[in-house]
Amino acid sequence: MKAVCWQGINKLTTETVPDPEIRNDQDVILKVRLSTTCGSDLHLIGGYVPAMEAGDVLGHEFLGDVVEVGPGVRSHKVGDRVVVASFIGCGRCWYCQNDLWSLCDNTNTNPGIASMAYGYEAGGIFGYSHAMGGFRGSHAEYVRVPFADYGAFAVPPQVDDLSALFVSDSVPTGWMGADLGGVRPGDVVAVWGCGAVGQMAARAAMLLGAERVISIDRYPERLAMTERYIGSETIDYSNTDVGAELRERTGGRGPDVCIEAVGMEAHSSGPHHLYDQVKQQLRLESDRPTAVREAIHACRKGGTVFVLGVFGGLVDKFPLGAVINKGLTVRGAQQHGQRYIPMLLDRIAAGDIDTRHLATHELGLEDGAKGYDLFKHKKDGCVRAVFNPATASPARTG
Amino acid sequence: MTVKTTGAVLAAGAVIALGVARKVSRRGTGTTEPSRWLAVTVNAPPEMVQQRLRDAMAELDVETRVAPAPGGRGTEIAARLRNAATGPARRLAGSDPRQDVRRRLREVKSLVEADEVVLPDESTTGRPTPGGALVRLATRRAGGEGRL
Numbered sequence: 001m002k003a004v005c006w007q008g009i010n011k012l013t014t015e016t017v018p019d020p021e022i023r024n025d026q027d028v029i030l031k032v033r034l035s036t037t038c039g040s041d042l043h044l045i046g047g048y049v050p051a052m053e054a055g056d057v058l059g060h061e062f063l064g065d066v067v068e069v070g071p072g073v074r075s076h077k078v079g080d081r082v083v084v085a086s087f088i089g090c091g092r093c094w095y096c097q098n099d100l101w102s103l104c105d106n107t108n109t110n111p112g113i114a115s116m117a118y119g120y121e122a123g124g125i126f127g128y129s130h131a132m133g134g135f136r137g138s139h140a141e142y143v144r145v146p147f148a149d150y151g152a153f154a155v156p157p158q159v160d161d162l163s164a165l166f167v168s169d170s171v172p173t174g175w176m177g178a179d180l181g182g183v184r185p186g187d188v189v190a191v192w193g194c195g196a197v198g199q200m201a202a203r204a205a206m207l208l209g210a211e212r213v214i215s216i217d218r219y220p221e222r223l224a225m226t227e228r229y230i231g232s233e234t235i236d237y238s239n240t241d242v243g244a245e246l247r248e249r250t251g252g253r254g255p256d257v258c259i260e261a262v263g264m265e266a267h268s269s270g271p272h273h274l275y276d277q278v279k280q281q282l283r284l285e286s287d288r289p290t291a292v293r294e295a296i297h298a299c300r301k302g303g304t305v306f307v308l309g310v311f312g313g314l315v316d317k318f319p320l321g322a323v324i325n326k327g328l329t330v331r332g333a334q335q336h337g338q339r340y341i342p343m344l345l346d347r348i349a350a351g352d353i354d355t356r357h358l359a360t361h362e363l364g365l366e367d368g369a370k371g372y373d374l375f376k377h378k379k380d381g382c383v384r385a386v387f388n389p390a391t392a393s394p395a396r397t398g
Numbered sequence: 399m400t401v402k403t404t405g406a407v408l409a410a411g412a413v414i415a416l417g418v419a420r421k422v423s424r425r426g427t428g429t430t431e432p433s434r435w436l437a438v439t440v441n442a443p444p445e446m447v448q449q450r451l452r453d454a455m456a457e458l459d460v461e462t463r464v465a466p467a468p469g470g471r472g473t474e475i476a477a478r479l480r481n482a483a484t485g486p487a488r489r490l491a492g493s494d495p496r497q498d499v500r501r502r503l504r505e506v507k508s509l510v511e512a513d514e515v516v517l518p519d520e521s522t523t524g525r526p527t528p529g530g531a532l533v534r535l536a537t538r539r540a541g542g543e544g545r546l
Contacts, residue, residue: 005522008529017522024514053530055523072513090512094441094471106508109518112543113536121544124516130537134518146516 002389003057003140004368009047012369017057020136020144025072028148030064030082034165035138036359037375037385039195040310043264044129045372048287049312051113051131058368059139059387060086060126061169063161066152067142075149081161082152083345084145085337086169088124088135091150095123102334107146108133117313122334139368141389153341156349163348165386166196166355171344173308173335174200177259178208180331181306185209190246190255190298191232192291194222196358196384197308198261202232203353205257214249216242218267221381229357238269246298254300262291263309272317289315296322296330307332361385435463436499437476440507444473447510451475454502458495477503489543497542504541 005015020029038061043049045058063083066076076082089101096104104123108114113131114121124146127137136143145152155164174197183189189205191198194217205213213232217223223234235245246255264287267273273290280288295305296319305328323330347353360383363371371385440447444464455462460477467474477499488494508515518537523530 003522005524008527015522015524018520020519023517023519026512026514050529051533051536053521053523053533054525054527055521057522088516090508090516092441092511093507094439097441106512107516109516110537110540111504112540115544130518130533130540134537136519136522144519147512 001141002365003136004059004365004371004387005054006045006052006056006058007054010045012045012058012372014366014368015055017055017140019142020140022068022070023144024146025070026147026149027070028066028073028076028145028152029068030062030084030143030145030152031067032062032064032138032141032143032389033081033161034064035059035062035140035387035389036165036168036170037372037387038169039197039263040128041372042376043310043312045376048264049129049131051129053130056127056129057137057140058127059137059143060128061165062126062138062143063155063164063168064138064143066148070148073148076152076154080152081155082148083155083164083167083341084126084138084148084153085151085172085335085341086125087122087151087334087337088126088133088146089150089338090147091338096150096338099336099339100333101336101338110134125334139365139387141365150338153345156345159345159349160356162356162359162386163354164345166200166358166384167341167344167348169335169337170196170358170384171200171348171353171355172337172340173197174202174261175204175340175344176333176335177201177261177306177308178204178210178257179340180333181257181259181304182329183208183210183257186211187256188212188214188250188253189257189259190214190216190295191259191261192216192295193261193309194219194226194234195261196355198259199226199230199358200353200355201259201261201308202226202230205259206231207347207352210257212249214246214255218269219378222378222383225357225383229354242294243298250300254298254303256300256303258295258299258303258305259308260291260295260305261308264288264311287311287313287315289318293317293319296328299326299328302327304329304331306330310334358384359386362388362391364391365389433478435476435478436496436503437474438503438507439467439472439474440510441472442510447473447475447506450506450510451477454506455499458499458502460499475503475506492539492542494542497539500544501542 087102088107089104090106093105107124111121124133218238374382
């Protein structure tokens with residue numbers, strides 16, 4: 001089958017690789033319908049998560065049709081159209097049973113790597129390096145899904161593929177930021193980042209009752225898209241002082257909940273961006289936490305900062321003093337998708353959440369490298385490049 | 399090896415060095431590593447765990463213990479070697495018997511909780527690289543390493 005493979009830092013190719021096989025009784029094999037790029041893939045591609053081997057298949061946000069079922073699978077049959085949570089959960093360890101699915105105890109096949117770095121390992125994830133389990137990614141014609149009874153969800157017939165695709169990761173990740181960030185009716189919420197996850201976090205905050213939601217980015221097309229499809233206010237950080245602007249818009253208090261949806265390769269317009277970039281390139285820090293710092297400073301006293309962006313290691317100049325002296329709650333998590341996906345599919349079917357606009361570019365697998373080039377450099381207004389294995393490129397652009 | 403690849407390898411080395419430094423800093427606090435119990439908590443009552451634990455450890459010269467976990471969190475299972483040569487050199491070589499104990503404890507937990515030990519996908523790696531060799535070395539050890 002064809003698959004988009006990592007070959008080295010910033011080097012991708014589309015290769016012919018062996019088809020996946022059922023390896024455990026609770027596996028299914030999916031024929032992939034759609035699979036999308038994600039900002040967290042860029043950290044792998046750029047070498048910031050140094051646990052990739054040349055030839056590893058990328059991709060973790062996808063849906064497809066069940067074509068083979070292991071003997072231990074109870075909920076799915078051949079022909080089912082399912083969307084799959086990007087993190088793999090066994091469904092029965094203490095973490096899964098407490099809806100903390102990305103912390104599953106039983107799905108990271110290489111626990112020694114991540115537990116050395118983090119103290120304890122997170123669960124396994126599709127296409128996200130050997131430190132996260134060594135599972136193949138979804139930018140392929142077929143993908144194996146372990147523990148499918150818990151991680152694959154039937155898509156209602158009234159929800160089309162493009163709407164369902166982002167329920168695999170972006171929508172539940174955004175929802176989790178607002179939910180675990182404790183957004184309540186009447187809150188003012190600020191969201192750093194107008195990519196897919198940031199837009200979905202803003203929409204979730206609205207649906208949870210926030211009175212004002214303010215989204216922050218610098219790309220005019222993303223700001224316009226967020227205003228049009230999500231309905232939040234926006235701030236272009238490249239032409240204003242974000243902290244001052246937020247104070248002005250919140251009566252001097254600051255936002256009640258600040259959600260960071262940017263991650264380890266954050267950009268900013270200040271001199272600290274150059275500082276962080278130099279340190280990151282020299283590997284003196286692994287991640288650039290610019291947006292996290294800004295969120296901590298901007299948040300109201302006693303408020304909550306939720307870190308949704310993916311970080312891999314160590315950061316510098318973390319404002320711990322602000323956390324303590326302002327009495328902030330700082331939380332973070334990889335997505336607990338299984339906790340939210342059934343509810344989110346219902347909301348999409350009911351028209352509460354719109355996701356189709358996120359798929360700005362659709363390509364075939366043979367254009368894997370081109371898709372990531374469009375996505376990484378935000379060329380041609382790209383928000384998400386979506387790979388359709390059944391289509392010869394280019395199917396749709398712009 | 400490109401500058402970026404070198405950087406990535408150095409970054410991995412830095413994280414591992416941090417882990418090693420933490421281990422070294424914990425030395426001298428009392429219990430020595432070979433005699434320390436290795437433990438996991440299984441999300442199941444003791445009667446569902448005991449036989450699996452006995453079966454898993456049958457070939458090893460280990461002591462085991464089983465106790466209910468506080469807060470209704472299941473069962474704490476632990477094992478430690480009675481007499482075995484362990485140490486950093488063996489650990490690096492992948493021949494430290496504690497690695498086998500860790501792996502078996504994890505497998506007991508997975509089998510009791512999830513009915514199977516999930517396997518990674520078969521590799522799609524097409525060509526050897528220096529970075530890939532390091533990753534393969536790490537993944538060969540990973541099941542027997544980590545904090546337990």
